Amino acid sequence: MAATTQSSSEPKPSAVFPLKDIEKQQPLKLESQSVDYTARAQWLRAAVLGANDGLLSTASLMMGVGAVKTDVKTMVLTGIAGMVAGACSMAIGEFVSVYSQYDIELAQMDRDGGRDKERMKKLPSPWQAAAASALAFGVGAAVPLLGAAFVKEYKVRLGVIVAVVSLALLGFGALAAILGKAHPVKSSLRVLFGGWIAMAVTFGLTKLVGSTGL
Secondary structure (H helix, E strand, O other): HHHHHHHHHHHOOOOOHHHHHHHHHHHHHHHHHHHHHHHHHHHHHHHHHHHHHHHHHHHHHHHHHOOOOHHHHHHHHHHHHHHHHHHHHHHHHHHHHHHHHHHHHHHHHHHHHHOOOHHHOOOOHHHHHHHHHHHHHHHHHHHHHHHHHHOOOOOHHHHHHHHHHHHHHHHHHHHHHHHHOOOOHHHHHHHHHHHHHHHHHHHHHHHHHOOOOO
């Protein structure tokens, strides 16, 4: 009777899983998480760079026209034209680039023996890439447009454009550096100084050409 009680009170051994199987499963999970994070970071960084392009190119274009035309309507219309043209250019360029990569990946799958559905799902979409590039460019271009649209005084308008663009350049530069694991202060200052140079050169050269009477 005592033997029966003792055997029933003994704890049952828990299920034992092979240690090798657990070690094999953990790296796979970590690897898949790392790949997903890297893909998201690349998309975000591309969006930030696209917005920075829209910001700087549109602001420089508006500053260049503002060097010879003082009315707000001309500057705003120039900015809108630059935003639309730049967004279309970015979208078409991104579409062609990603579609070329898409075709290369499909050709590689065919050489490997067939198109795997899992690999097909991971391929980038040319349409999504084009839309994202156009949207990012438009968001950046909207910053100098909004800064200039409601200021009638010429010199104040130029100052407002430089101020809002400078703040946006600092923000975009810092965000791109964080996504790229770089130093945010140095990166944002480089972007800021580069933006100042671009706007100053565009303004100065347009002013010079406009003063010749062409």
